[in-house]
Amino acid sequence: MSEMHLNHLPVLTWNKLKMNESIAEVKGNHGDGPCGPSGPQGPSPWFSEESPEEKVIACKIPMYREQAFPTGLGAEMDEYLGAVEVLEINESSKEPVKQEYKLEDGADFRKAIYIHVEKGVEASFVQIFTGEGKGQAAVSVKVYLEEDAKFHLIRIQKLAKDYTYLDDMGCRLMDRAKMDYTSVQLGAGTVYAGAYADQWGYESEFRADVAYVGEKDSLLDFNYVDTFRGRKSKGVMRFEGVLKDNARKIMRDTLDFRNGAVDAEGDEEENVLTLGKDMVNRAIPMILGEEEKISGRHAHTSGKLSPDMLFYMESRGINAAEAEKLMIDAKLKRVTDRIPEGII
Amino acid sequence: MSDIKEVKEPSIYDFRDEERDEDFYKVDAGLTEDIIREISKEKHDPEWMLEFRLNALKVYKEMEIPDWGPPIDGLDLNNIVTYVKPKTKMVGSWDEVPADIKNAFEKLGIPQAEREALAGVGAQYDSEIVYHNVKKEVEDQGVVYTDMESAITGKYEQMVKDHFMKLVPVNDHKFAALHGAVWSGGSFVYAPPGAKVEIPLQSYFRLNAPGAGQFEHTLIIVDEGADVHFIEGCSAPKYNIANLHAGCVELFVGKNAHLRYSTIENWSKNMYNLNTKRAICEEGGTIEWISGSFGSHVSYLYPTSILKGDHSHSEFTGVTFAGATQNLDTGAKVIHIGKHTSSFIDTKSITKGGGINTYRSSVEIRPTALYSKASVNCGSLMIDSESRSDTVPAMDIRTDTADVGHEAKIGRISDDAVFYMMSRGMSEAAAKAMIVSGFASPVSKELPLEYAAEMNNLIKLEMETG
Numbered sequence: 168m169s170e171m172h173l174n175h176l177p178v179l180t181w182n183k184l185k186m187n188e189s190i191a192e193v194k195g196n197h198g199d200g201p202c203g204p205s206g207p208q209g210p211s212p213w214f215s216e217e218s219p220e221e222k223v224i225a226c227k228i229p230m231y232r233e234q235a236f237p238t239g240l241g242a243e244m245d246e247y248l249g250a251v252e253v254l255e256i257n258e259s260s261k262e263p264v265k266q267e268y269k270l271e272d273g274a275d276f277r278k279a280i281y282i283h284v285e286k287g288v289e290a291s292f293v294q295i296f297t298g299e300g301k302g303q304a305a306v307s308v309k310v311y312l313e314e315d316a317k318f319h320l321i322r323i324q325k326l327a328k329d330y331t332y333l334d335d336m337g338c339r340l341m342d343r344a345k346m347d348y349t350s351v352q353l354g355a356g357t358v359y360a361g362a363y364a365d366q367w368g369y370e371s372e373f374r375a376d377v378a379y380v381g382e383k384d385s386l387l388d389f390n391y392v393d394t395f396r397g398r399k400s401k402g403v404m405r406f407e408g409v410l411k412d413n414a415r416k417i418m419r420d421t422l423d424f425r426n427g428a429v430d431a432e433g434d435e436e437e438n439v440l441t442l443g444k445d446m447v448n449r450a451i452p453m454i455l456g457e458e459e460k461i462s463g464r465h466a467h468t469s470g471k472l473s474p475d476m477l478f479y480m481e482s483r484g485i486n487a488a489e490a491e492k493l494m495i496d497a498k499l500k501r502v503t504d505r506i507p508e509g510i511i
Numbered sequence: 512m513s514d515i516k517e518v519k520e521p522s523i524y525d526f527r528d529e530e531r532d533e534d535f536y537k538v539d540a541g542l543t544e545d546i547i548r549e550i551s552k553e554k555h556d557p558e559w560m561l562e563f564r565l566n567a568l569k570v571y572k573e574m575e576i577p578d579w580g581p582p583i584d585g586l587d588l589n590n591i592v593t594y595v596k597p598k599t600k601m602v603g604s605w606d607e608v609p610a611d612i613k614n615a616f617e618k619l620g621i622p623q624a625e626r627e628a629l630a631g632v633g634a635q636y637d638s639e640i641v642y643h644n645v646k647k648e649v650e651d652q653g654v655v656y657t658d659m660e661s662a663i664t665g666k667y668e669q670m671v672k673d674h675f676m677k678l679v680p681v682n683d684h685k686f687a688a689l690h691g692a693v694w695s696g697g698s699f700v701y702a703p704p705g706a707k708v709e710i711p712l713q714s715y716f717r718l719n720a721p722g723a724g725q726f727e728h729t730l731i732i733v734d735e736g737a738d739v740h741f742i743e744g745c746s747a748p749k750y751n752i753a754n755l756h757a758g759c760v761e762l763f764v765g766k767n768a769h770l771r772y773s774t775i776e777n778w779s780k781n782m783y784n785l786n787t788k789r790a791i792c793e794e795g796g797t798i799e800w801i802s803g804s805f806g807s808h809v810s811y812l813y814p815t816s817i818l819k820g821d822h823s824h825s826e827f828t829g830v831t832f833a834g835a836t837q838n839l840d841t842g843a844k845v846i847h848i849g850k851h852t853s854s855f856i857d858t859k860s861i862t863k864g865g866g867i868n869t870y871r872s873s874v875e876i877r878p879t880a881l882y883s884k885a886s887v888n889c890g891s892l893m894i895d896s897e898s899r900s901d902t903v904p905a906m907d908i909r910t911d912t913a914d915v916g917h918e919a920k921i922g923r924i925s926d927d928a929v930f931y932m933m934s935r936g937m938s939e940a941a942a943k944a945m946i947v948s949g950f951a952s953p954v955s956k957e958l959p960l961e962y963a964a965e966m967n968n969l970i971k972l973e974m975e976t977g
Contacts, residue, residue, distance in 0.1 A: 174915075178581075178869075180873075181579060181871075181873065181905075182578070184905050228593045266515070356755045410911075424921075426896060441911035441913055444910065445878070445909075446909075447908070448906070448907075449905070449907045449908070451905045452904065452919065453901065453902060453904075454901070454902045455893070455899045456893055456899065456901065456921045457900075458893070459893040459895050459896040460895065461923070462894070462920075462922050463891075464918075464919065465917070466907065466916075466917065466919075467916070467917040467918075468916050468917075470914040471912060
């Protein structure tokens with residue numbers, strides 16, 4: 168086992184809160200993956216392109232080791248992963264590319280996938296993880312969307328409770344490119360999930376919809392960042408969560424408006440249904456702005472089923488347990504409705 | 512980044528009075544055990560306070576500078592004079608205050624405000640209180656309002672000892688330890704059970720000496736059922752070397768008591784403002800913070816409410832304006848411990864001229880805080896693209912019975928609104944200043960009229976020059 172530092176906040180806050188980053192215990196060693204310790208020297212030039220020069224601000228950007236093609240989990244994940252699979256998508260297709268992984272007890276699954284979506288191409292990609300017993304899955308997908316490309320990445324995690332799941336994503340969007348990311352976290356007891364959208368392009372659009380259910384003593388650790396660089400770029404991130412029993416969750420979600428992102432619009436929202444008296448719900452939703460002509464909004468709500476709602480349902484013959492189940496289903500449905508029919 | 516840059520701007524706060532050495536007593540610059548002993552001796556501290564200071568110095572030396580906030584590498588404690596005492600006694604009549612110091616407070620409008628709107632005033636010049644007065648009707652209710660030095664050496668010594676730096680322990684952070692070592696001046700307020708102070712008490716802190724630090728300590732104890740409004744103002748002239756303010760405010764709000772604590776802070780733009788403010792509320796107690804932060808080169812300021820008692824409540828309303836050369840890191844913290852506690856944070860940040868504004872907060876709801884409610888609203892207004900505005904709000908909720916809501920927005924002044932106002936004869940600058948004043952109105956409407964007008968003047972000034 169070794170330690171991985173991941174899910175770094177784009178700007179620091181009080182160390183006492185223990186939110187600036189997380190440290191995961193992972194199988195084996197890292198630093199010996201094909202990406203190497205100096206960053207992702209991917210097999211495709213798209214993924215080695217340097218980010219625009221950052222304005223250095225102490226305690227803000229850049230805070231951690233640079234990652235040429237940033238992802239939510241961060242640079243150490245690049246070093247940790249195994250073989251890189253490259254997918255060049257140069258034709259539009261209504262049928263998604265689908266990868267389904269059924270992991271066995273003791274699994275140590277590591278995978279990095281680089282996807283290059285050419286100009287004007289529309290495609291979708293689905294990954295479904297199921298697993299039994301005890302194990303670990305670590306997967307990273309980096310997507311480069313050229314001008315006018317449209318891509319929908321769908322990830323569904325239904326691993327067994329004793330799994331550790333590292334779920335990483337990074338995408339770069341050029342002019343008018345559009346990326347949808349739908350993620351459902353249902354099973355693994357320990358989840359580290361990160362996503363980083365780098366919107367370089369004019370009128371590019373990014374949308375993330377995430378559903379999660381934490382139960383028993385599970386840990387859910389998220390880091391979602393949407394960086395706006397292009398003019399009129401738009402980003403939306405929605406999180407629908409349920410925390411039962413003594414589940415613990417931390418949500419880091421950031422809208423980061425950089426100089427030049429004139430008329431960019433960002434919106435993030437998290438709604439958490441709290442159903443366990445010993446649950447821990449932590450969140451740090453940030454809006455970072457260095458451009459004047461932008462609009463950013465964040466909203467977070469956390470609470471249990473209201474007594475009025477329960478009374479209403481009970482008066483119609485639905486008991487409290489059934490009402491809870493209905494509400495959980497409704498929350499998940501808000502996200503799973505984004506998944507085209509037939510995928511799940 | 513940490514250099515103090517010259518900013519030419521007119522300000523009523525930016526007058527300076529040359530201090531003649533013979534009129535002031537100063538310790539050497541820097542921070543050593545000898546300096547701490549010298550300060551303690553000069554202030555006639557009781558023995559326990561000297562020990563307290565020396566322990567704080569030890570803690571200070573052991574602690575690290577924060578690594579998560581604005582840079583403070585331009586601040587060198589070896590160059591800061593931690594104690595500057597005017598050679599005058601604290602008096603209860605402005606006529607007895609030395610003419611040059613009285614003149615400074617006249618320019619700031621303090622005597623006039625006292626005549627018109629205040630129940631009591633304390634005025635601190637550099638490290639010591641030079642004037643203190645409280646109206647008879649307030650004293651008649653048993654309310655004590657005096658300087659910290661009188662409190663610590665008089666009949667309230669035990670009360671001070673029981674409360675002093677208990678809410679903000681010296682190991683809380685490096686600058687709390689510094690404060691514990693070199694504190695001087697500040698106010699002590701005790702409101703006995705049931706006392707109602709209808710009109711506000713005010714302390715004003717003026718730091719005039721270049722290269723000096725001000726470390727006043729404010730201790731307010733509001734006993735069961737009492738009600739107090741306390742206003743604090745602070746300013747300093749601008750120099751081209753760093754000044755430091757590391758004050759500490761501790762507020763104890765008793766059962767069913769109410770305290771409103773208002774601050775309009777307009778330190779000069781060479782000031783490092785590393786201030787700590789904290790309140791604790793017993794059952795049914797309420798703390799209200801009204802905060803306007805306009806000045807300083809760098810600020811770290813996060814008033815904290817500890818809602819210990821069931822049904823206790825806190826409200827924080829704040830506005831921060833960061834202009835050229837400023838990096839202001841401000842916000843609030845709330846810790847819910849008691850059942851049915853509630854908190855509300857409403858802040859506005861305005862950033863202009865290359866300034867950096869960070870709204871930082873944390874709301875912690877402990878497992879014991881059943882059925883608690885918290886609401887956070889933060890709005891940021893960017894006036895140009897040279898500036899930076901960040902919101903960094905954290906929440907830690909550990910009971911499923913809590914209801915927590917948070918909303919943040921960042922945006923700019925609407926072109927349509929400016930156009931509309933200009934079409935009615937206003938200049939663009941005046942239109943923008945009016946829009947910004949409206950944006951900050953949640954704070955100004957909570958202040959007494961004179962202070963609201965002052966705050967609006969500050970916004971206007973910053974919009975014109977900042």
